Every structure is written in C-alpha cells, then in structure tokens.
Amino acid sequence: MAPFVLVWRNLLRHPLRSVLTVLCVAIAVFLICFLRTMVTTLNAGVDAADNRRLAVMSRNGLFAALPLKYQAAIESIDGVELTTKFQWFGGYYRSQKNFFAQFAVDPETMFAMYPECKAPAEQIEAFRRNRTSCVIGSELVKEFGWKIGDTVPIIGSLNPHPEDKAWEFQVAGIYHSDVPNFDNRTLFLHWEYFEETLKAGGNPPGVGVFSIKIERDADAARVIADVEAAFEDSEQRVDCSTEAEFQRQFVTMFGNVPKFLGWIGSGVVVVILLACINTMLMALRDQAAEIGVLKSLGFTDMSMFMLLVAQSVLLCLLGGALGLGIAAGAEAPISEFMVKMFPGFAIHNDTFLLAGAAALAIGLIAGAAPAWRARNMPCVEAFRGTD
C-alpha cells in the first residue's frame, strides 16, 4: 500500500492548488444538494399525494372556471365519497410583493377532504360559522404576525370587491400541515361569502378545481373515466386525474423544471470532474520522478496506482465534506429565503448520501487516469519525468 503520510504530504505540496480543488468539489456537492432538493421539493406533492383523491379541472386549463352545478353531478357518480371545491382568489395584502395563495373553500368539506390540514376543532367550527372569516397557515402567522381575531384586508386583484374596497377576513383559525403537498402559507376564505359578494356585483364565481375523495374500494381509473364522460357534452369539458398526476402537471406547468435542474447539476459535476482530472495530471507530473524512486525502493506498480487514487479521493472527500457541511448549515436560511417559491425546502438524507457519493466518484474517476499512468510507467521513464 502507498504510505498514507505521502498521500497527505503530497496534497500539502501545493496548498493553493489543493485548496482550490477542495473548494471546487465543495461547490459541486453543495449545488447537488441544493438542486436535488429543489427537485424533491417540487416533487414532494407528487410523492405525498393521496391515491384516493382526484382533481377535476376544466379541459381549457386551470384558470378556466367550472360551473358550480357540476359538484352535484360529480357527487352522483358511483364510487365518489366526498367532493369539495376550490377557487383561486388572487389578491394581495397591502402590497403585491406580499404574495401568498388564497383560496375560497367550502369549510364543511375542506377539512374532511384534507385531514393533513390540521387546526383545532373549535377554530374550524368558528370558520364554519363566520362567513367573513378565514383560516391561515402557520407560516403566514410567522411572516405577518397575525393572530386569531385579527382582521386581514386583502385587495382582490383577480376578484375585486364590488364596492371597490379591500375584502376583509377575520382570522378564525390557524392551520398547520406536516406533509409537503399542503403548504402552510395559504389563506382559506369562506366560499359562501365569496360567492354572495361576487354575485351581488353581478359576477358569480365558478370553481377552479373540484377535489374528489373516492370510496375505499372504488376503482380510480373507472371513476376518472365516468367523471370525464359525464361532462363530455356539457358547456365545459373536464380533465379528471389522480392527485399525484394533478401535482405533476402543476410542477411541469412552466416546463420540465426537474429535468432542467438535473441537467444543470450534471453539467456542474462534469466541469468539476474535468478540473479535478487536470489537478491530478499536474500532481502526476510533479511526482513522476518520485514514483520512479518509490518503485526502485520496492513499492509495487499497484501501490503507485493507489498513491495517486488516494490523493484524488482524499482531496474530493475533503471537498465533499466541506460541501455537505455548507449545505447542512445553509439549509435553514435557504428554506427561509425560498419559502414563497419552494415551501418545505429540506435536504433529505438520501440527497446528502448522493452528494457524498458524487464526491467519491469524482475522486475515483479523476484519480484513475493519472494513477493508471503511474502504475504502468517504467522506472527509467519515471526518473526522466513526464510531459
């Protein structure tokens, strides 16, 4: 085996070169963690989707509203246990930069449909009883400092108030969800208040999405087919899909973001790999005569192979450890910073493992070519150095 002291001292021979290589690998590992976590965060909704829930939206797109009367028709389909409806409210609090989602929902069925959306029973009841109330996510409480009983003015940009003023909702409850497909930065307002107010302005609302919960033993594919068939000849045809598929469509609405992020990550790894190969070729050039000496002392060709590979692997593992440390340390601030776009940003253990494995792989691959040359280099040639 190659003496470890030589592996370590050779890395310290050109401290600046080694530090720069370690930093390169650290950046690559950090980016792998960061980009992959963006993908897993985007896909979290897909992964955590309930296979008993379906989503129904207009075939013309998410922003085309469906008639309210569709709800009764859907409920009459065999295998449907429960339905609830959502409509995007589209407003802002004080300034447009304070963006967060608001949905008009039916309080009677919404919490039954989404048990992962947890709020105290008395708060749900208060929301049900008070039509001008709302339920807000725990992240909004952190961000705006709202509490139960506060009145929250929301300016309706998509659904302006008919009296040309801000909508006002009293905070009746605060929900929190631990599953990633239900973010904690949403305001739910009462459907009846929403509908009556808009009706009074002569602009009755439609429904953005109907959620369906199917019976335990129902065949989802058959229910999907029945729902779509039910409205085939209606004023608005519908698309019905599983919740997972709906989430997937949502993720890919702006293009295939996960694939794009994957390409960026792969590009970074390839560039860093080339930089590491270059570093190790320079190391071979520096150490060629010494490899000849070591062979003359009786060290085997294989131990010279290991000497170079060990240097490369150690360099990359140091970079990997630094990158993982940076990623772990930056996780909370990044999560905080990206809460609006990527709620639930959290680096999974398998991402840390993958990034660590990538550092190891870079080390092995970058060290392999110069190590192979060192292994096969005859002593007399090694004494003369290498080009």
Added chain:
Amino acid sequence: MAHPMIRVRGLTKRYQRGGETLTVLDQLNLEMEEGRFYALMGPSGSGKTTLLNLIGGLDSPDEGELIVAGEDLADLSGADLAHWRSTNVGFVFQGFNLIPVLTARENVELPLKLTPLSRAQRRAQAETALKLVGLGDRMDHRPRQLSGGQEQRVAIARAIATDPKVILADEPTGDLDRKSAEQVLELLQRLNREFKKTILMVTHDPHAAERAQSIVHLDKGQLGRIEHNQAPVAAK
C-alpha cells in the same frame, strides 16, 4: 573467483529512437564478486546507466542472462521483482532523488515500510542508518533544508536501511563539490569495508573510481578492460 554476486551472460539491450534501433549493451559478459567495490566507467552512451538499471531490476534486457544476489531476474516480474529490489538492492542516484515532502528520517523509513518491522523498529533502524552516515542531528530536516552532500548521505542511508546485499550508485558524486564528494566516497568505502556490501558505482570521475577495488570499463555497449586496484585510495 569468489562467489559472484552479479553474473551477466550475453546481456543485450536495445532502444528504439526515432525509428532507429540503438544497441546500448551488446552481448555483455561480466561477473562481480560478492563484497567488492566496483567502479563502472566509460564515455557517455557506453551503456553504464543502462547496465546499472538492468542489474537493479529497473529495466529488462532484450537478451541474455542476469543473475543478481542468486536470483535470475528473468524469472521475476511485477510484484516479485519489486519485492526482490526492496530486500536485495539499494540505489543511490546522482540527483539524490529524495522525496521532498518527507523529512530525512521519513525518507530513510520509506523502504522499511515494506518490511514487517513495527513502527518503532522502523524508526530506530532509520535513525541508526542516519547516524551511520553522520546525520544524526539532521533527522527532522527536509531535503530542501540540507546541503547537496547531506542529501546524498540521506540517500545512502535510505539505500542501506533494509541492509541490502548490493548498492548501486549512479554518479553519486556528480552533483557534489569536492569536499562533499570525498565524504560520500568515504562512506561508500566504509560500507564496503565494514559491512561487506557489494557496491557498483557508475562514475565519470577517475578520482572517484580510484576508491574502488575494481574498475570496469565499458565502451559502446561492450566490456573493455577491467583494472584491479590492489590498494584503493583511502579516505583523506
């Protein structure tokens, strides 16, 4: 003749240079006695270093038989040859060839890492070798902190650390001033005289060659005359 430490029969080595075949050693026959100090002389390109490399198992001949320390080197390859080198041969190079990132002690310890000795034994043996070459007070110095003569003495300490039978020295005084060269030559003589090492030293320097008991002349890859020095010049 006493038991030969090195026996060369019909040794031939050729190199390809620019599409031309160059015969560096041509059907060379030579025997070298155990425990004797040989100087190998000859003009540039006569094949001295090539012969030294072949005897040390650093290169392989195209033809011929080469038996060193009782081992036919043609029978050894790869890891076996490396192991044979570690136990039978010590090299001293013109450019010292110490590992610059290691201290003098660590350099001398390097070949001992291939032995079953414990760390403490290796350390003790390296220190003994360094004291023998007069560098007991320079053990923790790196090569860059030593003079050329001191570096070469560290290289000699490294060459003898595993107590090899043969020491092969390629122009060991070539890069040294006269005083340092004298010290190195004295050391080689002492290793031969007191420890009965068989030494083969390539040199251009007739004064250095006078320290040897035999001077072997090579010319154009062939053996020239062999001079036996009844009274080698002693250290000054």
